Amino acid sequence: MKIALTSFAAALAPALPAAxxxxxxxxxxxxxxxxAAPAKDWVAIAPADLLVMTLAGPAHGPRQAVHDPGSGSxxxxxxxxxxxxxxxxxxxxxxxGNVRKLAAAHWWDGLAITRxxxxxxVQWGDPEAxxxxxxxxxxxxxxxxxxxxxxxxxxxxAAQATLASAAIVxxxxxxxxxxxLSDPYAFMxxxxxxxxxxxxxxxxxxxxxxxxxPVHCYGMVGVGRNYSPDTGSGTELYTVIGHAPRHLDRxxxxxxxxxxxxxxxxxxxxGTGALGFxxxxxxxxxxxxxxxxSELPAAEQPRFQYLSTESESFARYADARAxxxxxxxxxxxxxxxxxxxxxxxxxxK
Amino acid sequence: MKIALTSFAAALAPALPAAxxxxxxxxxxxxxxxxAAPAKDWVAIAPADLLVMTLAGPAHGPRQAVHDPGSGSxxxxxxxxxxxxxxxxxxxxxxxGNVRKLAAAHWWDGLAITRxxxxxxVQWGDPEAxxxxxxxxxxxxxxxxxxxxxxxxxxxxAAQATLASAAIVxxxxxxxxxxxLSDPYAFMxxxxxxxxxxxxxxxxxxxxxxxxxPVHCYGMVGVGRNYSPDTGSGTELYTVIGHAPRHLDRxxxxxxxxxxxxxxxxxxxxGTGALGFxxxxxxxxxxxxxxxxSELPAAEQPRFQYLSTESESFARYADARAxxxxxxxxxxxxxxxxxxxxxxxxxxK
Numbered sequence: 001m002k003i004a005l006t007s008f009a010a011a012l013a014p015a016l017p018a019a020x021x022x023x024x025x026x027x028x029x030x031x032x033x034x035x036a037a038p039a040k041d042w043v044a045i046a047p048a049d050l051l052v053m054t055l056a057g058p059a060h061g062p063r064q065a066v067h068d069p070g071s072g073s074x075x076x077x078x079x080x081x082x083x084x085x086x087x088x089x090x091x092x093x094x095x096x097g098n099v100r101k102l103a104a105a106h107w108w109d110g111l112a113i114t115r116x117x118x119x120x121x122v123q124w125g126d127p128e129a130x131x132x133x134x135x136x137x138x139x140x141x142x143x144x145x146x147x148x149x150x151x152x153x154x155x156x157x158a159a160q161a162t163l164a165s166a167a168i169v170x171x172x173x174x175x176x177x178x179x180x181l182s183d184p185y186a187f188m189x190x191x192x193x194x195x196x197x198x199x200x201x202x203x204x205x206x207x208x209x210x211x212x213x214p215v216h217c218y219g220m221v222g223v224g225r226n227y228s229p230d231t232g233s234g235t236e237l238y239t240v241i242g243h244a245p246r247h248l249d250r251x252x253x254x255x256x257x258x259x260x261x262x263x264x265x266x267x268x269x270x271g272t273g274a275l276g277f278x279x280x281x282x283x284x285x286x287x288x289x290x291x292x293x294s295e296l297p298a299a300e301q302p303r304f305q306y307l308s309t310e311s312e313s314f315a316r317y318a319d320a321r322a323x324x325x326x327x328x329x330x331x332x333x334x335x336x337x338x339x340x341x342x343x344x345x346x347x348x349k
Numbered sequence: 350m351k352i353a354l355t356s357f358a359a360a361l362a363p364a365l366p367a368a369x370x371x372x373x374x375x376x377x378x379x380x381x382x383x384x385a386a387p388a389k390d391w392v393a394i395a396p397a398d399l400l401v402m403t404l405a406g407p408a409h410g411p412r413q414a415v416h417d418p419g420s421g422s423x424x425x426x427x428x429x430x431x432x433x434x435x436x437x438x439x440x441x442x443x444x445x446g447n448v449r450k451l452a453a454a455h456w457w458d459g460l461a462i463t464r465x466x467x468x469x470x471v472q473w474g475d476p477e478a479x480x481x482x483x484x485x486x487x488x489x490x491x492x493x494x495x496x497x498x499x500x501x502x503x504x505x506x507a508a509q510a511t512l513a514s515a516a517i518v519x520x521x522x523x524x525x526x527x528x529x530l531s532d533p534y535a536f537m538x539x540x541x542x543x544x545x546x547x548x549x550x551x552x553x554x555x556x557x558x559x560x561x562x563p564v565h566c567y568g569m570v571g572v573g574r575n576y577s578p579d580t581g582s583g584t585e586l587y588t589v590i591g592h593a594p595r596h597l598d599r600x601x602x603x604x605x606x607x608x609x610x611x612x613x614x615x616x617x618x619x620g621t622g623a624l625g626f627x628x629x630x631x632x633x634x635x636x637x638x639x640x641x642x643s644e645l646p647a648a649e650q651p652r653f654q655y656l657s658t659e660s661e662s663f664a665r666y667a668d669a670r671a672x673x674x675x676x677x678x679x680x681x682x683x684x685x686x687x688x689x690x691x692x693x694x695x696x697x698k
Contacts, residue, residue, distance in 0.1 A: 118612045119567050147679060184532070184671070184684025218468050218592045228679045243567045243592050243688050247673050250680045263467045263619040270612040322533070324596050330496060330577045331599045335533025337686065339592050 029326035030317050034344045037313035042305040043194070044348060045085050047293035050302060051103055051256070053124075055080035055113070055264060056286040082261035083293075083302055084221050084239075085345075087254060088193050090152045091214050094145030095223050095253045098234035103292045105139040107235070112284035113268065117276025119242030122265040123224060124287060125235050142233050149231070150250050153202070155209040162192060162199060163208060185246040189215065189338035191309045191318070195257065196220075196338045198249060214254040217244050217339035219262050223253040241266040244339040259304055259345045303348035317344065378675035379666050383693045386662035391654040392543070393697060394434055396642035399651060400452055400605070402473075404429035404462070404613060405635040431610035432642075432651055433570050433588075434694075436603060437542050439501045440563050443494030444572050444602045447583035452641045454488040456584070461633035462617065466625025468591030471614040472573060473636060474584050491582050498580070499599050502551070504558040511541060511548060512557060534595040538564065538687035540658040540667070544606065545569075545687045547598060563603040566593050566688035568611050572602040590615040593688040608653055608694045652697035666693065 028036070058078050086096050102108065108124070115123035128134040154162060183189045186198030196217050202209040214220065217240065224236030231253060239258055258265070273279040293301045307314050321341045323332035377385070407427050435445050451457065457473070464472035477483040503511060532538045535547030545566050551558040563569065566589065573585030580602060588607055607614070622628040642650045656663050670690045672681035 116616075118615055150680075184686055185682045227676055244686075246689065247670070247678070247682045247685065249682065251673075251678050266467055267465075267616050267618055269616055321596070324600075327576055329596075329600050331499075333534050333596045333598065336596065337533055337593075340595065 027320055027323075027325040029324070030320040032326075033313060033317045033320055034307060037307055037311070037317075037344075041308050041311035041313040042346070042348075043308045045259070045304045045306060045345075047296075047301045047303070049086045049088070050259075050293035050304065051084040051086065051099070051290055052293050052296065052302065053082040053084065053108075053261075053290045054288040055082070056288055080261070080264040082264055083259050083304070084256045085194070085259045085304070085306075086256040087195055087214060090154070091195070091197075091212075092149065092223075092253045092255050094143045094149050095232070095234045096255050098142045098145075099237070099255050100292065101139050101142060102234055103290055104295070106289065106291075107136070107139060108287050108290040111136065111287050113265070113287065114271075114284055115238075115275060115277045116241075116265075116268045116271050118270045120240070120245060120276065121222075121238040122241050122268060123236060123238040125224065125237065127281065127284060129236065138233070138235065144233075145231050145253070147229060147231055150253060151211045151213050153209065153211055155202075159208045159210045162190065162197075162210060162212065163188075183338060185249055186215070191314075191338065191341065191343060194306045194309055194343050196341075196343075198338075213250050215244070215338060216240055216246050216248045216252075216254065217257075218242070218342070219258040220254050221256040221258065222248070223255055225252060239265055244337075246339075259306070260302070260347075305346055305348050307344040309343060314343075317341075376669055376672070376674040378673070379669040381675075382662060382666045382669055383656060386656055386660070386666075390657050390660040390662040391695070391697075392657045394608070394653045394655060394694075396645075396650045396652070398435045398437070399608075399642035399653065400433040400435065400448070400639055401642050401645065401651065402431040402433065402457075402610075402639045403637040404431070405637055429610070429613040431613055432608050432653070433605045434543070434608045434653070434655075435605040436544055436563060439503070440544070440546075440561075441498065441572075441602045441604050443492045443498050444581070444583045445604050447491045447494075448586070448604055449641065450488050450491060451583055452639055453644070455638065455640075456485070456488060457636050457639040460485065460636050462614070462636065463620075463633055464587075464624060464626045465590075465614075465617045465620050467619045469589070469594060469625065470571075470587040471590050471617060472585060472587040474573065474586065476630065476633060478585065487582070487584065493582075494580050494602070496578060496580055499602060500560045500562050502558065502560055504551075508557045508559045511539065511546075511559060511561065512537075532687060534598055535564070540663075540687065540690065540692060543655045543658055543692050545690075545692075547687075562599050564593070564687060565589055565595050565597045565601075565603065566606075567591070567691070568607040569603050570605040570607065571597070572604055574601060588614055593686075595688075608655075609651070609696075654695055654697050656693040658692060663692075666690075 057080055086099065111124065111126050113122060113124045114127050115121070126136045128136070183198070187200035189196065189198050191197070192212075196215050197212050198215045199210045199212040202211060216222070219239060221237055221239045223232035223234050224238055225232030234255065237255070239262065241262070268285060269283070270276055271278040271283070278284050307317065318336070318341050320326075322336035323334060325332055406429055435448065460473065460475050462471060462473045463476050464470070475485045477485070532547070536549035538545065538547050540546070541561075545564050546561050547564045548559045548561040551560060565571065568588060570586055570588045572581035572583050573587055574581030583604065586604070588611065590611070617634060618632070619625055620627040620632070627633050656666065667685070667690050669675075671685035672683060674681055
């Protein structure tokens, strides 16, 4: 596919403020920029968009608990809790709808983490899924989502806005188009509404028509499936615990990302079977429950915010990730891949 | 920095066989290509270039051991052993020399893993390093390596050969230069002598003069340091256990990569202190020993081979990583980042 870049350069140019092209000689660290972001730049995540997974056993696994049962990081305390934000529209909404139904049905309760593959994924679901006689019955009316839904097509003002937001990822590079093209898996990448996405044009001429899709960064949560044309129902979920397996983009649905507690998954013992599956039933980690946070008593609902990926603070943060000028660094990279600009998340006060 | 691409396109063109530009409609998986590679494509790693780190405690940590003490993966059996290949010349040889001296002096024996930061690094060394009264004395004559050694400069035939090898990473893309440019951290990336590297030209005109440097992929081992101009001695080492932190490239020395047993590091409980340091001494994981494999009794020396990164098998493997056509996939990515093409390693028979 040949694409003339000039039209996209033109589409992007207005989004680049002149000041952003002059890199400052010194700058705060990414963390300092996030810490200084004003309250208006933080976006609340609705409890209805959060899943709370509680695993059996104390926080951080037996080893750390032996020394200090109270040392679990995060607000989960001694519970092994993982909090997942579901991806907003327009992405993957067929699968997200299924995940909501499964959570509402308490379907995962009593099931297990079945697979931990180093530098790849942790996966959970029904260990007996392949055995029709023993598999757990599914809730009624789960959607069967077609493969075409791996991509979302947008055009007109929405596409223009997406392209414009793409420019924030490397505002100080001088040549935004070149920097944004520096992704071997997508025509461009950006971060929209708190999620990393890839995009490519359908047509060359403006106004652009785009295909967009969420991408497999660390902590993203996806939908296990069998061979095509199966697309998975959402019963088998996984999260990325290694280098971004971007070859899965556009091949599997992504439904969210872990916003707290991923260490309870990433530090689990690796499975020794093929693909990292646990070989014995008692190696699996039991799931106590998975709930939509909105179903919990109000006092127990976790409250999170993410740094608006459309904010000036985020633009400065992304620039600092791509061009580290804080004291430890001697050579700023001059760029960053999309998965090395994780979206900041915090507990709301 | 403006770079005319045409001269580099010319330098690369001869390395692209015509056949490689015709993508086959079906192809084996990367794993199948590796399994079918002929013996001549495997390169032995000399025991003198391997470090064997033995951690206290049984394989896979207490949890898995409780269920099955013998279930540790790899040839390490029930021992928690991590094997590291030191990077060959011309990269980082000042630091590699120090690491060899430290191993020969058995310097790390009795020290500990002090830091496990999720999606970042595991670090080990002397927990008392900052306290002069309690720090472990260093072996004599450790080199003090200047920052200029983060980069290696090559030119002439060596540079031409490096550029030519760069083409193997995406042989079926048709436009190798464009694909190889798809890295936001380097002008180009490639894999040479078993290690991922970045490169950029010093001068525009052929014959090219290049700066080359190893890059921070999953499992790479680097040298902790304090603020510039300190470059670290090699006493504090770390390995990457998350998404490639490529912003560290050219800012820290890399001395090798883990070739076996990384799960003994990546599955450790995360430290709850700043930067993932363990807050209490008894949370640290004791190091029983770190030895050059050549110092072990012959029968205990681990024997490894890597798939020659200059071989036709590797070119096919890299192409398959970038363009998955095996049955699970419906859309080949059309590219891969350098860290998503891990170099295959196996135990020698």
